[in-house]
Amino acid sequence: MTDTLAPTLTDARGCPGLPRAEAALEAPAPGTPVSDPQAFVQRAVDGAARLELLVQGARCAGCMGKIERGLRAIAGVSEARLALSTGRLAIAFDPDRVAPRTLVETVQDLGYGAKPFDPAASQQEVDAEGRKLLVCLGVAAFASMNVMMFSVPVWSTMFGADMEVSTRTMFHWLSAMIALPAAAWAGQPFFISAWNALKRRRTNMDVPISLAVILASGLSIYETLHHGEHAYFDAVVMLLMFLLIGRYLDHRLRQKARVAARDLLALQAVTASVIGEDGSRRALALRDVQPGHRLEVLPGDRVPVDGVVRAGASDMDLSLLTGETDPVPVAPGQALRAGALNLSGRLELEATADSGDSFLAEIARLIETGEQSRSRYVRIADRVTKLYVPVVHSAALLTAIGWLLLGAEPRVAILNACAVLIITCPCALALAVPAVQVVATGRLFRAGVLVKSGDALERLAAIDHVVFDKTGVLTSGQPELVNRDAISNEDLAAAALLARASRHPLARVVARAAGPGPAAGNASEVAGAGVEATLEGARARLGRASWAGVVLDGSDGETELWFTRQGREPVRFVFADTLRSDAVAVVNALRQAGLSVEVLSGDRPAAVARTAAALGLKDWRAEQTPHDKAARLQALAASGKTVLMVGDGLNDAPALAHAHVSMAPGIAADASQSAADMVFQGAALSPVLTAHHVALQARARVRENFILSAAYNAIASPIAMLGLVTPMLAAIAMSASSLLVTLNALRLRGATGSEAEKGRQS
Amino acid sequence: MTAMFVLIPIALAMGFVGLLAFLWAVKTNQYDDLEGHGARILLKDYDDLPVP
Structure with a gap:
């Protein structure tokens, strides 16, 4: 950390962008597809090109500086922000x-x-409505x-000070000169919304607000004209200010x-590499x-559309499609579904469906039906408004x-x-x-949880049942290995010489277990089979x-690799997908919190x-198809359960959309991240617990x-109905109650976290 | 009493300058990336241009 102050400041918070052990976990897994961004480059008139990327994991000034400097250092890059x-x-x-691509x-x-971003899916639109509100707030x-x-x-x-009636009236007029134009301008969002509601013969919260603003302004003018004592100009603008903050x-x-x-949606903009007639x-x-x-599918790329x-x-990783962890070998003639990850060899594919017709699109339709059912949820605030x-x-x-x-005379009554x-x-x-939601989502953001829908936290608080996917959620x-x-050290070291020459995930595990070292110079990889070399x-x-030359009596269903050398006993390497380090603790904590937990996986029953x-x-x-999972979620909902679904695969996406509320890890398929209400980062499962807790x-x-607020109204309304309210009392009551609820919301910020959260922070 | 006729316009004018400064800040995108701009001042090659 030589160049900036910021990294030392943020280091303590565990910014994932910093070069520490944590950073390695957040970095894209080897083999993450770099889809060719060429198709998403925008050309300007003067020949310069513009590309927009979505960067994941950058959270502090150190990250920002590192990325911007790193890009500007490339010759030909004129600007990076x-x-x-x-x-x-x-x-x-x-x-x-x-x-x-560079x-x-x-x-x-x-x-x-x-x-890269698909510019069509995410136009850089300025948040016009937000600006309008901000300007109104400034004016108010x-x-x-x-x-x-x-x-x-x-x-x-x-309190006994002297003031002539003429002076008081002049002060009222001065107040009016400031307050009336400001109220007319800053009140627009409320007036427009109230008018729209009234036109459709409905009422909303903005109707009484607009009524109060207009009536109070009119009344104050009348009072001022008649040299009255009470004018509510201050109350009118203060009212608008507090409402606009909210x-x-x-x-x-x-x-x-x-x-x-929308960003997640734009990220699904993957390109396909098409081979022309001339090669x-x-x-x-x-x-x-x-x-x-x-189509050409290189090792490390995902299959873009269904094809043969x-x-x-090669070997394909289908874990995002089916939840199965073992790589599956493929050969010419075999059909592949979109989303499968190519692990070892180069493949040429003939597309059999376009993107609107593929397996991915079918998943998208399933997600849509789920989301429709969810949109029936009514937020607590809306329910309160209806009463109010x-x-x-x-x-x-x-x-x-x-x-x-x-x-009483009409003037007093009004x-x-x-x-x-x-x-x-x-x-x-x-x-x-x-106020509560801003504080809560801010706290979750710092804990690595991105909240994607406004009412997700409300729905999460109501759950009584949790459904986990296995692969990639409960397991890493x-x-x-x-x-x-x-396995003897000597065998491992020898096997690693071959393993380092391969990109296959199992070979990488062997290489990692052996530690750093050289690769065999004469190693050659046979896609879908293994690595061969001459050692001594x-x-x-x-x-x-079968390829290594081992004859088995029958498979016990384990994921394995065999290492054979001429004249020696074959060595077996057994692999398993291991649990996330804190999976047991998180599941136990959820059950202690009174939630029932269930596992829904596409993997084999034994695993x-x-x-x-x-x-x-x-x-x-086990062996659940995407349809099965979605159906199970619907059945749970029908039996009266409110369910949190945590899943990462494409096969989970429909279930995520059908659940009452859903979460996906940051390594999940893009479609699943889009379907989920919340996305959590990191190698731990504890963000699920933290999110529930928050x-x-x-x-x-x-x-x-x-x-x-109800208590405030219960006290203040009778006083107002009795006609005892003065403008000063109104101003004090209004600001006091607003401050009180804001302070109460801020309590969330300093609240002690759950055990798991504490563990993460220490 | 006459002092007020001087002081009130001055007070209002000062407040109005503050309001204009705020409106200018909103208009020049300075409220678009609150976290980023806050962090940017810590960089060595700091510049204060808003995100293009």
Whole structure:
């Protein structure tokens, strides 16, 4: 950390972008496809090119500086800017001097995930609505502060200060000159929304707000004209200011969630490498691939659309499609589904479906039906609003009628009804939920959880059942060598010479177990079979049993590699997908919290049973298709359960969409990340626990805030109905209740975390 | 009393300058990447241009 101060500041928080052990875990796994970004480069008129990337894992100034400097150091790159809050990186470069692929690889080499963006799916739209709210908020805040300059002297007369009536009226006029234009301008969002609701013969929260603002302004002008004592100009702008704070916070949360969701969608913009008649290759956006196109799939790439292998042999990783961890060998003539990961050899594929027709598209349709069922959820705030509006209106009306019946003159009756509208105006109510959600999502963001939909936390707080996928969620999704003790160091070192020459994931595990060292110079890889080399004059093979020359009596279903050398006993390497380090603790903690837990996997029964047993779970299902999983989730919902689904594979995506609330790890398939409500980063499973914990706390704070606002209204409304409210009292009550709910929301920030969260931080 | 006729316009004008500064900040994208701009000042090759 030589060049900036920032990394030392953020180091303690465990920024994943820093070169530490943690960074290695967050970095894209070897073999993450670098889809050719050529198709997503935008050309400017002057010949310069622009590329937008979404960078994952950058969270501090150190990350930002490292990425921007690293890119600017490349000859031909003129500009690189990373926006930290969105993770969006804009690069301007000279297309003749730099290949776009180099840019993506540079960022990935620095240890961050980087993927090109489909500009069609995510136009750089300026958040116009957010700006409008911010400007309105600025105007309202300016007005409410400056009106106080005239209001406070007027109030001081209540404590015995002298003020002539003419001076008071002049102060009222000055207040009006500031407050009325400000209210007319800053009140627009409410007036427009209320008018739209009324046109459709409905009411919403903005109707009583607009009514209060207009009535209070009109009444204050009338009072001022008649040299009256009470003018509510200060209350009008202060009211708008508090409401706009709540509105702006709420908008920013929704906007953030919307951007996160849309970014993930844009990330699905993968390209396919199409082989032309003359053997040339060009990158084509996925939507332009037609059946019959001949595609090249290199090791490390994913199959872009459904197709049939025409040439080449390789092993495929289907874990995102089916949950199965063992690589599957493929040969010409075999059909492949979109999403399979090519591990070892180069393949030529003939597309049999276009992208709208492939397995991926079918998954997308399943997701859609799930999301429709979920959109029926009504947020707590909306339910409260439904109760609130009629109560306030009838209270104001009752006040006016009551005073008239008691023989008061109409001016007094309207004045008191107006006071009721102002005093019950939902300042605290409008802040109660957004303030809590801003604090809660901020805390989760720091814990590595990205909240993608506004009401996800509310839904998460209500769960009573948790469904886990196995591969990649409960387990790390990476095979580990399990019989290291049964292999002699000499055999391991010899096998590693061959293993280092291969990109196959099992070979990489062997190489990692042996530590760094040289690769055999004469090693050659036979795709779908193994690696061969000559060691000390003897032929050696590492790979499939049949290829290595081992005759087996029958398979015991373990994932294995065989290492044979001429004249020696064959050596067996056994692999298994190991549990995430804290999986047992997290599952136990969830069960202690009163939730039932179940495993739903596409993997073979033996593997699922072993995982379930290790976690002490009796409830598990294996060999589930995407349809089965979605159906199971629907059945659970029908039996009255509210379910949290945690899954990563493409095969989980429909289930994620059907669940009451869902989470996906950051290594998950893009479609699953889009379908999930929350995405968590890192090698640990504890963010699931943290999220649940924060969700429960957030719900508690929201409820307390509603109780606080209800209590405030219960005290303030009768006072207003009795006609005892003065402008000063209204101002104090309004700001006090708003401050109270905001402070209560901030308590979430300092609240002690769960055990698992503490463990992560220490 | 006459002092007020001088002081009130001055006070209002000062407040108004603050409001204009805020509106300018919103208009020049300075509220678009709150975290990034906050972190950027810690960089050595710091520049204060908003994200293009």
